[in-house]
Amino acid sequence: MSDVNGNGKFLVGIYDDDDVVLSAVKEVKGAGVRIQEVYSPFPIHGLDVALGHPRSRLGIAAFLFGLSGTLTALALTYYTEGFDWPMIVGGKDSYSPVIYVPIIFELTVLFCALGMVGTFLISNGMGPTVKPLMYDLRTTDNKFAMAIDLSKNNIGEGDIEQILRKSGAAEVNIKQF
């Protein structure tokens, strides 16, 4: 979780443009400043890579949840129609996985979607009672914020502020949690 460890003093650079903030990340990192996280009102492609975030493993979770759906459907249809109470309908085999393809497909999709969304919420620490740490309320509207944890940087506050301004920040604010 990117920002839950937020107690301390942060310098928050506010940017007006997504392209500016993307190039600023490279610039600020290049100057040796550790960036806590960047907040934006919409996804900026390449930003997670620029920040050095590892690639999301949601796809693995999605695959495993989907697989569990497939296995559940196979087990359900096999147990009921192949084992517990075999029925011959329309002269067809009582158990043949082919005829259960719709069930298998639907349960795969259902498990995969719900499992992945659940994983997404948990991995982000999201939930109905969660109060987010907002470095700037305008980041869900039209501003882009770069948060820098002063305790994790050896560079002085004034110098970081200079670096942020040079990289295109329109404002630099101090935020304390």
Added chain:
Amino acid sequence: MSHVTSAVRTPLVTGGKTYADVTEDISRQVEGKPTREWTIAFTISVIVLLYGTACVFWTWWEGLGVWGLNKTVGWAWDITNFVWWVGIGHAGTLISAILLLFRQKWRTAVNRAAEAMTIFAVLCAASFILMHMGRPWLAYWALPLPNTFGSLWVNFKSPLVWDVFAISTYFTVSLVFWYMGLIPDLATIRDRARSKVSRYIYGAFAMGWNGSAKTWARYEYMSLILAGLSTPLVLSVHTIVSMDFATSVIPGWHTTIFPPYFVAGAIFSGFAMVQNLVLIIRVVFKLEDYITIEHIESMNKVITLTGSIVGVAYLTEFFIAWYSGVEFESYAFINRATGPYWWAYWAMMTCNVITPQLFWSRAIRRSIVWTFVLSVIVNIGMWFERFVIIVTSLHRDYLPSSWAMFHPTLFDISDYIFSFGFFFTLFLLFAKFLPVVNMAEVKTIIKSSSEKLPVSVSGVAKGERVANPTFNKDVE
């Protein structure tokens, strides 16, 4: 993944909007007091819903005998309405999933409303399933429950059981997809809220969204997988609905063409309904800069394509009925066109095959009035299509002594009216309390697809960021 958008493409967002404008224009109706138009429309919908609910309860109280069904025609308006609503419920997820995979940027302005329409339409469809059960309190018998009622399980070989799985999965996944898309916008409204109550409510639904780069990266990844899952799901739902008919041995139903034919018809009617809703929304909420004539034209192109596929399917059915040499099949089709229900057949042919071809004309495709009228006609035609398939195939039983006609009663009609009250009540609540356009997604296309201003979109003059005159680099 960045790609280049040609400057000759017409803009999808007009009026030179900035990011702040997008937030402002779309949040306005959520934050303000309900308008007079909304209040009037909502009151009418609720009255219709109350009348319809009373009629549905009477149907259950008295039994399905209040409908016009008889021994020969055992399915009529109930299943017609069900298939009609499920069909309408196809456009939303198609727009948000398939068009996402195809990178159709115009989807961003209409996907939210279309997905809401999908969810409410599927609920309406489900209400007809409950109604036609007659004993809705036993609806859970359709689920594969342990053998408390004897030794039997549900028949997993029956397409009706497949339908239970398909429609409930489709509803759940569409709802989740829609809700996940809403979260960033709910956070926007939360952070703008002035009253404590709305900050609390929107905040709870926004689930603590903070818009960090890491969250967005995961979010985009999740959206892509959800789109990949939803794409075959959309196609599977109406495929399975069509199998309710196609796996039977009734002439006119027992055809292999049904799945693609039903799916095309579903997209056709769904887009027509999206057009009707979106044309009203853009005027009432003053969103003409976001939902432009380009969007309407794009959707009309989809309508023309799917309408033509449906037309080809009708002709193929007819040809195969003759070519198969099966007398029952041939009779079923000749009877459709020339029998006692000829008027329903020709209403279907006119509304679905002939009038949508007017959209080949660019002027008609780009005309709001024409689009609205033709979309209504499409949905009338698609209702008749299901009526024709269901009733005309059933009303001529194998024994001529069992031949019958279907006459709708007041309750057939009122229960159909119920679904309109239900649908519009839900849709109007959505339109008032949630942002009808996906703000976050529209913001992502502003740089590449909007009318350009001499300054960068954030309103800050920054020469080197202004789009290149011929090509705009699209950071997507």
